Amino acid sequence: MAKLYIGLFLLGLTVACGGGGETASEVAPEAESIAATPETPQSSAPDLSQSGSVTGRVSFEGEAPKMARIRMGAEPSCEEKHGGPIYSQDVVVNDNGTLKNVFIWIKEGMDQYSFETPSDPAVLDQDGCLYTPHVLGVQMGQGIQMLNSDQATHNIHPVPANNREWNISQAAGQEMTRSFPRQEITIPVKCNIHPWMKSYIAVVPHPYFSVTSDDGTFEINNMPPGDYTIEVWHETYGTQEQQIKIDPNSSQNIEFSYSG
């Protein structure tokens, strides 16, 4: 019986394939999608002729928590660079009541597009035994150039969940470039020699991300019009998200707020 069905099925298939041109063209994309490997998604670069942008601010409510003081006595060459007390960067509240070091990115809505990997690397510097910037956003596969502006040796030890973990020594003045191929929000980076050093690298599939600066603002430009989910991430206070709609040739303003 099963054979009969298979026979009929094959017969049907033959008829379907051998039928009019229209039917054949309908079958073709299906065959292609089976054939396609996951590494080559059928997507294209976005049309940016009518692009919009989103700007915003991340405010902070409540009293700014007191940050622990970092004692760099073990590395005098670094301590000298600062010329004053150094505090942990877990929470940095700007003078205007906004939150610094918040990572903002388009979480949903970009899936149908593909993006070129930028050829310019992002830079992560080790200066005064601190990472600069404290939060770094890169695209998947984009180079991260790591510099050591200190006289001390560092080791760069990212602890990813979705990418491969590595740990490499870097002497004063040396530099190296590495990249992460998979999306991850975010990868903590540490230095085993200087346990206070901490930085976060966000790896996203597109160029639509930003990090709040000293005035707590951010800006994401050149976005194709559409509906998106925008997410903010902070190392201490976690994530929040909002829905936005980008109209052609327009700019959106959006506010986020964390409370301490």
Place this chain on the structure above:
Amino acid sequence: MSILRKRPRLEDRPVPEKDPITTSSLATPIAIFSLLLILTLVWALYDEILGLRPWIGYQRDFVKTYQKALVEMKPVRAQEEAAIYGSNEYQELEQALQEAETAIKPALAEIEQEERILGPKLTAITKPFTTARSRVQAAIYLLETANESSKASLEEDLQKLREGPYTVEIPEPDGSLVEKSYSYGEMEEEFNALKVKQGELQARTVELVRPSTQLRRELNTFASARLTSVTEAQVEGLLTRLDNFRVEIKQIYNADIGRVAANGQTPLVDRCESCHAGVREPVILTPETMGGNPLFASHSNRELLTIHDPETFGCTPCHNGNGVATVGVKEGHGNYKHWLWPLYPKAHFDAGCLQCHEADRHLELAPTLNAGKQLFSQRGCQGCHPREGFEPEPRLLRSVQKSILDLRLERNEVEQETQRTISTADRAETNEEADRLYNQADALTLNIADIDTQLDRLTVREADVMLEVKKVGPNLKEVKTKLKKEWIPVWISNPHDFRPTTKMPRFRLDEQQVQAVSAYIWQSGIDVELPQQSSGDPQQGEILFETRGCLACHSIGEESGATGGTFAANLSRVGEKANYDYLVRWIHNPKERTLPYCPIHQRDITPEDYASQGLPFQFDPQHAQCPLGDHLLQVQQPTVMPNLRLSWDESRDVASYLMMQAHEDAAYPDAEYLDDSNLAKQGQALVKHFGCAGCHEISGFENEGKIGTDLTKEGSKPIERLDFGLLTTQAKQEGWYNAKGFFDRKLADPSVWDQGKVKEPLERLRMPNHELSSEEINQLTTFLLGSVESVIPTTHHYAPDDDREEIQKGWWLVAKYNCMACHQFSPGQETVLENLPLYQDPDSRDQLPPSLVGEGARVNPNWLSRFLRNPALSETDTNRNGVRPYLKARMPSFGLSDGEIQQLVRFFNALSKQPLPYTAVPPDPLSSQELTMARELFTHQAAPCLRCHATGDAATDADSSAPNFLLVPERLRSDWTKRWIVHPETIRPGTNMPSGLFRQQDQRWVFGLADVPSLRSYTKDHAELMVRYMFQYTAGEQRRLTSR
């Protein structure tokens, strides 16, 4: 005669009115029968061609669908290949190769040119030279062996041979031949010079082409490493092969592995691939690619096929079924009454592994079976059911104890015989006779010495095995000091009510029986007052409980809120049942017993027994002698719970925390009846009947045997011997009258076969209810289905006698002590700890216990056995980790026997392919100059080793993240140490030890992070220097460095 006479004559007969010959016709029946005949013929033909050969249709379908899939696949494959060959990386590699090849061309041409000149020269000189050389050597030999008289002339001959002259025509570069004349010495010189030159040219060539050879190798492997499946050309090849596909029976034949039965061995004939045609195809075929037909899919695990080549192993040895049958699915799968080995259902595929892998506790590729075995031992099935391989220790102990008794008897006899012989000798009539007898007595004395040696060895072994014996459940002799009285009957009546995940099963007891059992358990307990403990700090206790690693085995929190391991009890309500003083002692040292047990006197030994012999009341593994005789006592609790080496204060803190784990409204009715001795007497019978002593140590039941069926061969029991009770008919009707049907239902409801039966209470099925999930039932059924009388010849069983045997045995121990809850043994294996909330923050991952992948290659086995015996690596300072003082999780003391320690050491070494015994080769000591250099490098600010590694200073060690260098000389292997400091990343990906400390320069490793002035003129390997330094590292050296 009379017949003839009676026969009427023809004309006498009456003519019938209707003559059948003329009036009736057989046409209809004939037509019917011929039609039937034709139909039968058609049927027979159909059967012959298709009906009894369903595989013909399957194979045709297979070819069609496979062709279609391949045709569809071709462009994709081509695209992938194109992407690979077109990738920048590949192009760059190819270009690099071309460049490299072009770059060396002139140099190669030059070498070739030189070779062109050199080659003919060498050829021209070789023959004359070798001829001359043999002559000279012959002359020398003659001279050496000649007598004095002829020596002079022979010397002369030799001289002549040496002088020559030898003329050789040497070809010149321009092709002309130049005649040269040599003495033998000159010719030898010339020959050697040419040879050396030739060697140089060859070496230069090798050196020159090295980069391009390397590149070519990379280029060749580039594509194969990146291709996810076959290449386009291979697809083409497969299509061509399909064009020539022959529809026929596909058969594997192997006379060596067929089923062994009482009537001998039948050769293996497996025709499974006649229908399952895609099993071994090089392309991975899923049901989706094959038009939704799972029949044509590839084998679901290629790795298994690589290990077990189907040409050797066939299909049915693993899967069961009737490999010969080709007439239908039911027949081929052996799913009919007369086939003893029906195909294992998909959920129980792993069962097939067991008949050859009986000795394996852990099979990488059989997770369901592993889980089944784990459940079997963890739930205490072996408490009632004997099963080979599980809980072998008590049997082993009995046999060792019996051997000791036998040997003692023998020793007595020999001793008496010796005495007799001596006294006979004393009274002997002749000296000769006396002498003979004295000799005999001497021989007997030696015999006694021999027995003593054996006895000593066996006594050590006995003490060893006593440590190895464990019980699944707690020791119930301690019940009076350990438990709250009223809690006991509540627990026994339904343990799952109190603790849903407990391994204690629910026995089907009525209230009176519960009371009786409780009363016996209570009254058989030891009456002792434990020292009163002051209360601890529960907050501190909680921190300790969460960080020391308790959660690797125990869980806390109820239902979905539970976190932790499933190996040991959930402790959410432990405060409702436990006695605080006892809990403190238990946490401080779970091995501690109230009284030792003497297997010879068959009772607990009391302080009075010790006092009666004038001995102190002291018993532990070092003091295990019975005060009443020359034999060993059971001095420890038979628990696998290890000793975490917490201080008394810490133990009180943890116990105080645990005592708070209770429901607020917990209330238990008074249970005064527990002191009723009549009730206890009834209870004693019930304890025996239900086999409580299978899992618990209970007074009066220490030597109780197992009450359940032996399950070693349960899977091959004939179905008639599995009693389905009154459900037999239903089982047959509904199609589950088979072993799987029996196991599944019995495990889900152990009383199921009593359904509808009229039985006395104590005649009913005794197996208690374990509240197993359907997944757990599936795992246990897999294990039981696979527990069979093997029909595979033993030659094919996996019973290696090399290193792999040590690995097999080691896994049993790893499972016994739940080592995998904290440590990783193979890449990708998850531990319980790493999944706990506590370790989710990336920073806290540094606090995880070390991975043990490659442990055998890392540490010195002699050190490892010391460490396993005492993980604190100190007799006095025990409340710490010996190697990693900065880890809050504690490597506990497992109280392993010597045998177990040796087995684990062999296991780790075998896993890392390290031979035993190990002889440490200490690295060369350093010269004073080297010592200075090594110190500078070691403390250089570009590689501050002591910033992360512990130094023995308690204040800084808490923040360190790597072991103390003082451990290096004894703990590590020097070859590993060098590999580690050079490339830590390749040994342990993601380690805190940074890579890139050294870089390769001219065949040696040099420090890569700074220019160290004193090392500039040092031409040896810097990494080697560091290793040599670390292997002579001492406490003095450490003080010297840290005090700077």
